[in-house]
Amino acid sequence: MSTHVLTAVAWPYANGPRHIGHVSGFGVPSDVFSRFQRMSGNRVLMISGTDEHGTPIQVQADKEGRTPRETVDRYNRVIAEDLCGLGLSYDLFTRTVTGNHYKVVQELFLALHRNGYVIPKVAKGAISPSTGRTLPDRYIEGTCPICGFDGARGDQCDNCGNQLDPADLINPRSRINGEKPEFVETEHLFLDLPAFAESLGQWLSTRTQWRPNVLKFSQNLLADLQPRPITRDLDWGVPIPLDGWREQPMKRFYVWFDAVIGYLSASVEWARRSGDADAWKAWWTERDAQAYYFMGKDNIVFHSLIWPALLLGHNGKGDRDGRPGAFGELNLPTEVVSSEFLTMSGSKFSTSRGTVIYVTDFLREFGPDTLRYFISVAGPENQDTDFTWDEFVRRINFELANEWGNLVNRSISMAHKNVGAVPTPSAPQQADEELKALARNAFDVVGDHLRRSRFKAAIGEAMRVVGAANRYLSDQEPWKRKDDPERRDTILHTALQVVSDVNTLLTPFLPHSAQKVHELLGGEGVWAAQPEIREVEDLDVAGSVYPVLSGDYAAEQARWESRPIEVGRPLAKPTPLFAKLDPALGETGPEWAAIQ
Numbered sequence: 104m105s106t107h108v109l110t111a112v113a114w115p116y117a118n119g120p121r122h123i124g125h126v127s128g129f130g131v132p133s134d135v136f137s138r139f140q141r142m143s144g145n146r147v148l149m150i151s152g153t154d155e156h157g158t159p160i161q162v163q164a165d166k167e168g169r170t171p172r173e174t175v176d177r178y179n180r181v182i183a184e185d186l187c188g189l190g191l192s193y194d195l196f197t198r199t200v201t202g203n204h205y206k207v208v209q210e211l212f213l214a215l216h217r218n219g220y221v222i223p224k225v226a227k228g229a230i231s232p233s234t235g236r237t238l239p240d241r242y243i244e245g246t247c248p249i250c251g252f253d254g255a256r257g258d259q260c261d262n263c264g265n266q267l268d269p270a271d272l273i274n275p276r277s278r279i280n281g282e283k284p285e286f287v288e289t290e291h292l293f294l295d296l297p298a299f300a301e302s303l304g305q306w307l308s309t310r311t312q313w314r315p316n317v318l319k320f321s322q323n324l325l326a327d328l329q330p331r332p333i334t335r336d337l338d339w340g341v342p343i344p345l346d347g348w349r350e351q352p353m354k355r356f357y358v359w360f361d362a363v364i365g366y367l368s369a370s371v372e373w374a375r376r377s378g379d380a381d382a383w384k385a386w387w388t389e390r391d392a393q394a395y396y397f398m399g400k401d402n403i404v405f406h407s408l409i410w411p412a413l414l415l416g417h418n419g420k421g422d423r424d425g426r427p428g429a430f431g432e433l434n435l436p437t438e439v440v441s442s443e444f445l446t447m448s449g450s451k452f453s454t455s456r457g458t459v460i461y462v463t464d465f466l467r468e469f470g471p472d473t474l475r476y477f478i479s480v481a482g483p484e485n486q487d488t489d490f491t492w493d494e495f496v497r498r499i500n501f502e503l504a505n506e507w508g509n510l511v512n513r514s515i516s517m518a519h520k521n522v523g524a525v526p527t528p529s530a531p532q533q534a535d536e537e538l539k540a541l542a543r544n545a546f547d548v549v550g551d552h553l554r555r556s557r558f559k560a561a562i563g564e565a566m567r568v569v570g571a572a573n574r575y576l577s578d579q580e581p582w583k584r585k586d587d588p589e590r591r592d593t594i595l596h597t598a599l600q601v602v603s604d605v606n607t608l609l610t611p612f613l614p615h616s617a618q619k620v621h622e623l624l625g626g627e628g629v630w631a632a633q634p635e636i637r638e639v640e641d642l643d644v645a646g647s648v649y650p651v652l653s654g655d656y657a658a659e660q661a662r663w664e665s666r667p668i669e670v671g672r673p674l675a676k677p678t679p680l681f682a683k684l685d686p687a688l689g690e691t692g693p694e695w696a697a698i699q
């Protein structure tokens with residue numbers, strides 16, 4: 104039976120290129136999951152885009168001497184290219200400056216407002232005494248009132264991670280000219296989060312299959328929910344569609360508010376582009392559809408509490424009840440899949456400190472599947488994980504190249520040299536049957552892990568079959584069976600069948616090399632489909648053209664099953680699947696990645 108599965112992937116912030124820490128948290132895991140779900144026959148909608156509003160964009164734009172729009176145009180493209188290069192199979196990777204996104208954000212807000220879950224409150228806003236202009240949060244720094252760190256920003260302390268209000272900072276000063284800001288009263292709109300405490304608690308109590316740390320963390324926050332501001336004094340963002348608000352150039356939705364609604368707006372945009380404007384509903388309003396959200400651990404609260412609260416408010420399901428808004432009754436997340444952090448040499452990846460490896464540099468030198476392999480087998484799935492070049496080189500050389508690459512190469516080489524095609528098997532022996540059964544049974548075992556987002560366990564099981572197949576070849580020694588070609592051909596046929604099965608098992612992880620193995624085994628056509636960048640015109644703003652990531656995944660042949668290989672299919676001499684890396688790289692890394 105086919106299920107509609109929404110893969111909702113965290114939105115990268117468009118203020119710079121992505122480093123490998125970013126894609127290890129949200130990128131590769133969500134793509135492995137989506138590819139597996141498609142191979143299992145489910146209808147996947149994988150969506151995301153770049154998050155492009157807010158003060159950090161304005162800060163970055165000022166630094167670059169550009170407008171915010173020019174800055175996000177630049178990084179939207181850079182990020183889309185990074186993710187495309189990694190082979191992340193988005194149905195739509197879009198952005199938050201589109202006319203469609205603005206409309207969906209405003210529509211969802213109006214439903215919240217109609218149902219009574221938006222409350223106005225007077226708050227303190229900062230202005231610059233010398234210019235009289237509003238000073239956005241991030242332009243203010245000072246000492247954190249919680250931990251005492253002296254470089255805290257007006258909206259957040261990078262040291263303790265707490266959200267702040269600029270008026271709370273001790274010794275606040277402007278980052279533009281160092282002057283002390285003046286605080287004046289300003290009205291803002293707040294989401295009445297406490298009105299959802301009970302509904303959220305009931306819903307969370309049904310989420311028993313979540314990773315325990317995510318569930319516990321979310322439940323602990325329930326007792327202390329506070330109204331949360333959804334507007335800001337800022338001119339770069341989505342306008343507020345209420346009389347008295349929409350005319351004010353310095354009142355916009357807070358960036359977190361518009362970005363999290365991107366999951367819905369991207370789904371709607373995908374549907375509008377597909378020719379069936381209602382097609383998104385199968386993932387959002389059908390009760391048996393599933394929705395999986397992928398992100399780093401610093402984003403859990405937005406996906407386990409705040410986004411569900413917005414959905415409940417839109418549906419009219421908080422303390423004040425209400426009626427569903429324009430989108431109908433929307434589904435809450437099935438699961439929130441969060442990962443931990445990838446660190447480098449013990450410290451968090453940071454562009455400012457120079458501990459950074461950009462995706463684009465990595466792909467240019469090593470290609471996508473080595474990074475996908477490393478993240479899957481050694482990434483920060485359950486705990487913070489240190490990236491070291493030494494471990495990267497070791498895993499690529501000893502696991503990917505020596506184990507998997509070598510199994511593919513010697514199985515196909517021997518069959519090519521001796522038969523020139525997939526050989527005909529005869530009377531199978533116990534060892535042959537055992538190995539084939541191990542590979543066949545792995546579909547259930549690996550599939551079960553993947554359904555539950557246990558990527559390390561899943562790829563570990565697939566690699567266990569690779570190890571068994573290599574031992575089988577060493578034991579059976581087909582190269583010594585010149586005078587018994589029937590037995591030799593049976594062994595080679597067994598090895599090729601297992602290579603074919605393992606290639607299917609590894610396809611979600613290593614889609615690029617899986618396509619190559621498919622071809623080395625004599626297959627034709629698309630085995631694992633890849634995304635591509637398409638230039639599209641904004642559906643609501645004539646003349647605005649931007650790149651999106653999309654793909655034709657229905658064309659791919661890979662199915663989550665053991666498929667018998669075809670006897671007699673011609674086999675050419677294989678070329679190596681993975682190049683071995685220079686062990687010296689393990690000591691320092693490539694020159695471009697040296698820590699500055």
Ligand SMILES: [Zn+2]
Pocket residue numbers: 247248249250251252255260261262263264265
């Ligand atoms: Zn702090």
